[in-house]
Amino acid sequence: MRRGRLTTWLIAATLVVAAAGPAPATAAPTRASFTEIEQDVMCIACHEPLAVAQSPEAFSERAYIRTLIAKGMTKQQIEKQLVVQYGPAILAKPPAHGFNLLIYVLPPVLLIIAVVGLAITIPKWRRRSRAAEPLPAGPELDPDEARRLDEDLARHP
Amino acid sequence: MRRFLIPGVIAVTAVAVLALLTFGVSQQTDASSIDARVADGKFPLAPSAHVSLPILGSSASKTLADYRGKVVVLNVFASWCQPCAGEAPLLAREQQTLAKSGGTMLGVTYLDNSSASEQFAHRFHITYPVLRDVSGSFVRSFGTTGVPETFVINRAGRIQALQREPVTEQWLRRTLPPILAERS
Numbered sequence: 001m002r003r004g005r006l007t008t009w010l011i012a013a014t015l016v017v018a019a020a021g022p023a024p025a026t027a028a029p030t031r032a033s034f035t036e037i038e039q040d041v042m043c044i045a046c047h048e049p050l051a052v053a054q055s056p057e058a059f060s061e062r063a064y065i066r067t068l069i070a071k072g073m074t075k076q077q078i079e080k081q082l083v084v085q086y087g088p089a090i091l092a093k094p095p096a097h098g099f100n101l102l103i104y105v106l107p108p109v110l111l112i113i114a115v116v117g118l119a120i121t122i123p124k125w126r127r128r129s130r131a132a133e134p135l136p137a138g139p140e141l142d143p144d145e146a147r148r149l150d151e152d153l154a155r156h157p
Numbered sequence: 158m159r160r161f162l163i164p165g166v167i168a169v170t171a172v173a174v175l176a177l178l179t180f181g182v183s184q185q186t187d188a189s190s191i192d193a194r195v196a197d198g199k200f201p202l203a204p205s206a207h208v209s210l211p212i213l214g215s216s217a218s219k220t221l222a223d224y225r226g227k228v229v230v231l232n233v234f235a236s237w238c239q240p241c242a243g244e245a246p247l248l249a250r251e252q253q254t255l256a257k258s259g260g261t262m263l264g265v266t267y268l269d270n271s272s273a274s275e276q277f278a279h280r281f282h283i284t285y286p287v288l289r290d291v292s293g294s295f296v297r298s299f300g301t302t303g304v305p306e307t308f309v310i311n312r313a314g315r316i317q318a319l320q321r322e323p324v325t326e327q328w329l330r331r332t333l334p335p336i337l338a339e340r341s
Contacts, residue, residue: 044268044293045303057268060237064270085270087292102177113170117163 032075037065041082044089191300200315204298210288213274228260228337229310233296235269236277241305244323245281251329252285258337265290267304311336
């Protein structure tokens with residue numbers, strides 16, 4: 001029993017070490033991919049993602065990115081350098097701080113408000129509709145009118 | 158109290174959205190207002206005069222206010238802009254004349270990386286100072302949305318003339334002498 005538990009622990013420990021992957025010191029930095037960067041940055045003058053922009057500014061940005069890739073910089077380093085050169089507006093996804101934080105915070109907050117609003121309102125509406133009194137019945141038909149109604153209905157099957 | 162919860166939340170959201178829109182609109186500079194004032198002879202003060210911008214090829218920075226007392230021909234350009242390359246030799250030559258008359262050309266780069274701007278300056282023998290507007294907020298305050306654009310700022314720091322297209326020799330000859338002649 002004790003031996004079995006020890007074996008389980010050993011297997012678990014081996015799996016954890018294997019999942020952690022090679023030590024960071026030995027990991028080679030990934031070379032940046034031009035296509036990947038192009039999708040994450042903007043052509044500022046043309047207000048379009050660089051990947052689709054065809055303006056002179058876009059060509060200039062692309063040339064600059066290629067020189068940075070040639071220097072062996074990583075994607076993160078290149079994006080940082082692009083911000084230094086062109087400002088934060090170059091990033092397709094603005095950094096999550098300052099006023100830009102609203103872009104990330106506002107949609108989930110609005111969604112939560114909407115969901116809470118519906119969660120409060122819908123049960124109230126249901127309670128109200130259940131509690132609503134049935135419509136009062138009309139006056140009784142006299143025998144003459146009842147007979148005429150039956151005749152009319154019989155005529156139109 | 159509960160009755161006011163939903164309308165309250167809706168009202169707060171509406172106010173927040175309106176505030177956001179107002180903020181966004183207030184950040185826009187209307188180019189036509191500067192142009193109209195210049196055309197009417199009501200020369201507006203050059204905006205963002207105290208904003209410090211890095212000098213191209215240097216670790217130092219300068220503000221537009223540092224040039225107060227001089228006539229400044231502020232040229233917004235980018236190395237990737239063909240019309241900018243077209244007017245660059247003319248502006249480089251103009252600097253020689255301006256320097257003798259108490260004026261200076263001042264370049265401001267627009268959405269350009271520093272190495273490309275430096276190559277551009279070297280290629281066209283630009284000897285006048287060039288500032289880098291990295292965030293773009295400086296040129297936006299002039300209503301700039303494209304390049305090249307040129308603003309003539311008089312000795313009092315007011316925009317006295319502007320050209321939202323490439324400048325020509327004729328435009329410079331017609332515009333600069335009277336502004337340079339003013340001693341305020």
